[in-house]
Amino acid sequence: MKIILLREKGSSRALRVSRQTAFVGGLALLVGCLLTGAWVVDQLSVDAIDPETVAEWRERLGVQQQEVDRMKAETNAQSQAVGRQLAQMQARLLRMEALGARVTEIADLDEGEFSFGDPAPQGGPSVLRQDALDWPDLQASLDELSSGLKSRENELEILESMLRDQDYRQVQQVAGRPVTWGWMSSAYGKRVDPFSGKMAWHAGVDFAGKDGSDVIAVASGVVTHSGKRSGYGQMVEINHGGGYVTRYGHHASLLVKVGDIVEQGQPIGTMGSSGRSTGPHVHFEVLKDGRSVDPARYVARRR
Numbered sequence: 365m366k367i368i369l370l371r372e373k374g375s376s377r378a379l380r381v382s383r384q385t386a387f388v389g390g391l392a393l394l395v396g397c398l399l400t401g402a403w404v405v406d407q408l409s410v411d412a413i414d415p416e417t418v419a420e421w422r423e424r425l426g427v428q429q430q431e432v433d434r435m436k437a438e439t440n441a442q443s444q445a446v447g448r449q450l451a452q453m454q455a456r457l458l459r460m461e462a463l464g465a466r467v468t469e470i471a472d473l474d475e476g477e478f479s480f481g482d483p484a485p486q487g488g489p490s491v492l493r494q495d496a497l498d499w500p501d502l503q504a505s506l507d508e509l510s511s512g513l514k515s516r517e518n519e520l521e522i523l524e525s526m527l528r529d530q531d532y533r534q535v536q537q538v539a540g541r542p543v544t545w546g547w548m549s550s551a552y553g554k555r556v557d558p559f560s561g562k563m564a565w566h567a568g569v570d571f572a573g574k575d576g577s578d579v580i581a582v583a584s585g586v587v588t589h590s591g592k593r594s595g596y597g598q599m600v601e602i603n604h605g606g607g608y609v610t611r612y613g614h615h616a617s618l619l620v621k622v623g624d625i626v627e628q629g630q631p632i633g634t635m636g637s638s639g640r641s642t643g644p645h646v647h648f649e650v651l652k653d654g655r656s657v658d659p660a661r662y663v664a665r666r667r
Contacts, residue, residue, distance in 0.1 A: 442503075446503075446506065449506055449510055450506075452510065453506075453509065453510055453513055456510075456513045456514065457513065460513070537583055537665070538582050538583045538604060538608050538610060538650060538662045538665075539582060539583065539628075539662055539665035540582050540628075540629075540662075540663065540665065541571065541582070541663055542571060542579055542580060542581075542582055542610075542612055542646055542648045543571045543573050543577065543578070543579060543580065543635070543646060544577065544578050544580060545573055545574065545577060546571040546572055546573030546574075546577070546635075546645075546646075547571065547572055547573070548569055548570065548571055548572075548663075549570045549571065549572040549645055550566060550569060550570035551566070551569055551660070552566060552567070552568060552569050552658040552659060552660060553565070553566060553658070554566070558642050559640065559642075567649055567656040568611070568613075568647050568648050568649035568650075568656070568659060569647075569648050569659050569660065569663070570645045570646070570647055570648070571645055571646050571648060572643065572644065572645040573635050573644060573645065573646075574635065574644065575616065575635060575636060575637070575644040576616055576634045576635060576636070576644075577634065577635045578631040578633075578634065578635075579600075579612050579615060579631065579632055579633045579634065579635055579646045580629050580630060580631050580632065581602055581610070581626045581627070581628060581629065581630050581632050582610055582628065582648075582662065582663075583602075583604045583608070583610070583628050584604065584625070584626060584627045584628045585602040585603050585604035585605065585608075585610075585625075585626060586602065586603050586623070586624070586625055586626075587600060587601070587602055587620045587621065587622055587623060587624045587625075587626060587632075588601050588602065588603045588609070588622065589601035589622065590618050590620055590621050590622050590624075591618070592638075592639075593613075593639075594639075595613075595639055595640045596611070596613035596614065596639050596640075596647065597613055597614045597615065597636070597637075597638025597639020597640070597641060598613075598614070598615035598616070598617070598618055598633065598636065598638045598639070599611060599612065599613045599614075599615070599639070600612045600615065600618060600620060600632045600633055602626060602632070607652055607653040607654075608650070608651070608652055609650075609651040609654075610648070610649065610650055610651070611647070611648070611649040611651070612632060612633065612646055612647070612648060613639060613646065613647035613648075613649075614635075614636055614637055614638050614639050614641045614644075614645060614646060614647055615633035615634060615635065615636050615638060615646070616633070616634045616635060616636025616637070616638065616644075617633060617634045617636070618632070618633045619631055619632055619633050619634070620632045620633070648663075650662050
């Protein structure tokens with residue numbers, strides 16, 4: 365192999381190089397280029413991934429980790445909120461079942477006609493929805509269901525209260541006889557007084573019967589007097605509300621005291637002849653707004 369060297373003055377010089385020498389020289393040049401390239405790449409890499417870049421990436425990773433933690437916490441909070449909401453709805457359902465059972469009982473519905481404890485009968489063709497509910501849709505559905513349950517619970521409470529008031533008004537209604545057994549021995553109004561023999565006003569009706577037999581309340585109410593009263597002997601007075609008061613006189617013994625709440629048909633004393641009386645009987649009076657009225661119309665009512 366011949367290499368020609370040119371000089372500035374125009375002269376030239378020829379060098380003869382063997383093929384082996386030329387090969388070794390080319391190989392050395394190639395290795396040198398490779399080493400130089402590797403050094404350049406290394407320097408560039410060192411310059412690209414400097415400590416500031418590492419710190420920036422770490423900061424980004426920290427921010428991303430915080431976002432993941434926030435999303436986990438938010439998901440857990442939402443799950444707990446849904447759990448609490450479901451627990452409240454389950455409690456409302458149990459309360460509604462109890463209220464429904466009481467309403468059914470108060471309304472005197474036939475057994476098996478309506479049961480709050482059984483699932484509501486349902487049916488129809490199946491229509492499947494392929495898409496799952498999104499979280500906002502699910503939350504909105506739960507809120508709507510919770511609101512509906514609360515509204516129905518309030519309605520049931522009002523219905524129960526109305527039915528109980530109706531039932532209470534029925535037992536408050538003055539009706540029936542004040543004795544379990546006996547007969548009317550004196551009517552309301554003017555009569556000949558059994559002691560003076562003169563005409564006198566009789567403010568009640570008398571029911572005669574067996575000495576010691578039960579005298580009963582004709583309606584539910586509160587005992588406002590229990591004891592002796594002039595002319596009545598041992599007397600019980602009951603306030604039934606709505607302006608109605610009943611009186612029961614001439615007891616042999618009293619079974620209630622002032623402040624007691626009595627129910628319709630409850631014994632309040634035993635028949636006797638205390639006070640101004642000619643024999644065992646009960647003197648029965650009905651007062652409306654403080655004025656005596658004829659008890660006969662109330663006695664004739666059915667309980």
